Amino acid sequence: MELRGDLGEIPPKRTGHVAVAFNRAMIVWGGYQDNSDSNPMQMEVERYLPATDIWIYHTDIDQWRKLTTRGDVPPGTSGASAVQINHKMYVACGHCDGIGNTNKVYRLDLETLKWESITTDIGPSPRDKCSIWEYRDEIYLFGGFGYDPVDYLNEDGEYTKDLVGAEWGSYRGWNNQLHVFDPGTRKWRNPRCKGPKPLPRAAVGASRCGNKAYIFGGRHIDERLNDLHILNLDTLTWSGIMASTGSVPEGRSWHTFTAVSDTHIFLYGGFTTQRDPKSDGWLLDTRTLLWTQLNVPLTNPRLWHTMVRTSEDDILIYGGCCNNILDHTQKMVHSFNVLVYRFSPRSLLRMCLECAFTNRKQLKKDWENLPKSLTGILTHKLEAIELNKASGS
Structure with missing residues (x-):
């Protein structure tokens, strides 16, 4: 199936969007951009991107196409999580325009371009900045920043309240819950995991290789971590903090951490505890837990971007913020170009x-x-x- 639309348009710059790979293409949806150009007296004006639009980057022609979706379209959202199963894109949680955090799940059929809301029962607490992966046609959601899960599905996991945010009226915090969503039954579960769990965190990198999920970094209170955890998806057992050999990446959040083969995961960019945007690249060998820093081409740093691996093994990095996203005295600088990496021959x-x-x-x-x-x-x-x-x- 080929996604067709008008060639030649360029998507609006964005941060906090989602992206999935579909065959040889990358599909981008959502996110927001700093709209301070239209209001120079206010340095931070967030504008959510049109939720009816998806953007397709075709690697065959190195060109974008914009398509318009229909149906039960989600609201404009940032910080959501997305995964592709068969010919459908699932979008979960996030921070919605005019609503705040959500725990809803939406499904976009990539053949009909029709959305539907598929959440029908109690699920995780509303949150954003979760990590996500697919295993055996089910959707796994870990961590995030959002509301206290006491009134939601909370059989397992911990919650750490953001005390600084509470001083100015934000009643949210970090969690380390694992939730699993079955698209067939449209039901969530929060299974009890064995082993030492990672600290509650958000904006964490996660990727699956085989029957194991690998978790790296993320923000916990005021610290952006550089620890590595492994979850066996068959036994739901956490391995605890894994000792790595050699150099280890600096602690960070808002990075990408994507499997580029059956045994290697590519880490790119992010935001450090010192609020330093990064442009470095690292490769983790899951067999030895050895990190290797890569000599990636010099480019603008970026955080809260996306990375996907296509069916042709192109690694596509798109969007994100290039400067200190938490410094509200300066205009946010967005990245708009697509970076392409390969770890295997064409x-x-x-x-x-x-x-x-x-x-x-x-x-x-x-x-x-x-x-x-x-x-x-x-x-x-x-x-x-x-x-x-x-x-x-």
């Missing part, structure tokens, strides 16, 4: 397509002899190049 098919396109003066007349799907990729890429020339970009 497929033979992809290299052949790139060769056919690079040498299109000699080979374009033969494109029509290719399978229709491949001809479409080459034609769309040529359309994108021509649009960029016409727009002067």
